[in-house]
Amino acid sequence: MNQAREFHPAANPFFTEALSGGGSTRPSHDFRHSPYATDEEFHRPPLKQGKRSVYGHRFPSRDFLTTVLAVVETDSTSGLDCRDWLGAAGTDHTSDRIRFAIFQVNEFEKSGQGKIAARMILRFVEKNFAARDLIAISTFLRAMDAATLSPWSIVAVLRSTFRARHIMPGWKAFLDQARDVLAARHEPVEKILYGLG
């Protein structure tokens, strides 16, 4: 129905823009990004994603899961797409945004859709890396329980956060847990975790 649910690259909001002309396009010569670490940038706090949703603060944080479930159940287009629901569920608070990402991952895992859960993880982590919000990634990582995740999600958590492993307090613990969990499931641990230490 809605191709956005298929996670095809062309359905990605970023790709939609990039591929609208039939492919990613070379930026014009006038285009200038600002990738350099000025003093102002250096001290800038991490970017906050999103503005206040149309729902504002109608849904208190304590009822967050209830709210999300209600929205998901009543909306016929619900596919638990991160982009749509983050905007619709009052995610001004970082904690809500993270909690919802965790909720999504767990829901997909419970329904046996490990690959989609892995996509959720990768999207969440990469968006927050792009926003330089390492606190969000770290919080998300600590909430992940390898015992409840499929191998796709375990790999997604470890590989996507590998680059920041030295500054993420929960990374090594998650790796150790993942090793035990995968071994107990008789998966080829060394091959799956190759390069991760």
Added chain:
Amino acid sequence: MPVELQVVTPPGVTAPSGIALAIAGEAVTRTPDQRHISFLLQREEEWWLVHLAWQNYFGCDSILDPRFKACEYCYVEFDLFDEYNAFVFVEWLFELQASNSNTIPYSINLSDQPRFNATKNLLPFGVGEGFTCASFVKVVLELYGITLVDLEHWPIRESDGRWQEFILERLAKDAPAESIDAQRQLIGKVARLRPEEVVGAMMHLSSLPVDARNPVSFEVAQAAGEDVRGQMQRLGKS
């Protein structure tokens, strides 16, 4: 170590893992003896060239789109991963591209990324930092946990300086002047990782069992890279 390149033939590529490295010559770079490297990834049945093409151009280009000249590329399957990593790597690289398509500078500098400051904040690129198409493949793999080559012992070759001058001349049209100035200081002082050496190093690493995989040395990568160039010539894609 037999390196067996094949020519990309849209719409299909024979690589069951869904991951390959693609390399092209003059037809794509429009420069004699200049090659370009790209990941070749399968997603939702379709194949995509995912690569750092130039300044601020981290592209994701369909091999079906004739503008990207996919049939001018040769490829070899990237066979380092199990089924879980093969899936996650492709998905991750697409997410990486989606979040960074216009923010990665091209540079002769062999930058290490990412870097963090003392307060554990992620630092943006410094002036003059960035990647070439080949060093970008290396860094992407490192971000994923795979150290492809041993760059600590990579020599600076005489021809590197000439190539760096040539690239900076072309890059000056698209990159900020301050970045070009910073890179000029590096001409002849930083090593160059060549596309064919990256392909060769990956092939070498793939041929080893998991517990014997160590970063590929310059000597091995260079020899494997020569093989790759020979194959490209035989296939008419040099």
